[in-house]
Amino acid sequence: MTEHRWLKACLEEAKRAFKAGEVPVGAVIIKDQKIIARAHNRVERLKDPTAHAEILALKKAFEKTGYKHLKGCTMYVSLEPCAMCAYAIILARIDRLVFLAQNERAGAVMSLYNLLDDIRFNHRVRWEYKPIEEAKVLLENFFSRLR
Numbered sequence: 119m120t121e122h123r124w125l126k127a128c129l130e131e132a133k134r135a136f137k138a139g140e141v142p143v144g145a146v147i148i149k150d151q152k153i154i155a156r157a158h159n160r161v162e163r164l165k166d167p168t169a170h171a172e173i174l175a176l177k178k179a180f181e182k183t184g185y186k187h188l189k190g191c192t193m194y195v196s197l198e199p200c201a202m203c204a205y206a207i208i209l210a211r212i213d214r215l216v217f218l219a220q221n222e223r224a225g226a227v228m229s230l231y232n233l234l235d236d237i238r239f240n241h242r243v244r245w246e247y248k249p250i251e252e253a254k255v256l257l258e259n260f261f262s263r264l265r
Contacts, residue, residue: 124148124194125250128218131158131171132196132256138163142256145171145195147179147188147212154191155179171195172203176210187211194218196253198225204233208241215245218253 124146131144135158147155157174161167172195179188192214193207198221205226207215215234217227226233227245234243 120151124153124192124216125218125248127153127156128194128196129250129252129256131156132253135159135171136256136260142260143171143195143197145175145193147175147191147193149179149183149188149191154182168202170200170203172199173206176206180210189213192216196250197221197257198227198229198247200224201226201231201233204231207243208234208239211241212243215243216248217245218248218250219257220247220249 127146128144131146132142135144136142140159140162144158146153155175155178157171157178159171160169160174172193175193179191180186188210191212193212194216196218198217198219199207200221220229222229224230228247234245
């Protein structure tokens, strides 16, 4: 039942992004059964194209742990990471990634690219796609408002 808690926290972050007018992506990082970092997209607010939920959560986790590598950690993110975020997850040595919606336009885990499965990198991240309708619907609602 613990995983349900992490999925819920991830979706809460995505909803915060939605309410702030950001692409609704949320991320949480878990270590030893505790959330050590949580974040949502802040690209518009920070005027920073790299302020994706995953990057912001990684930075918080580095600060909290005092380490540049996050061995023993799992990241939950509401949308399949892009190439920038997928490579940052590899560099951070995250053990496991779980994402809730596919990113057909920019996904770098299974949709467009398979960076986490590339054996040429010095770290492999186990990943799992757990489709959660709520994550997909948040994204669809956000983008339908823009059209």
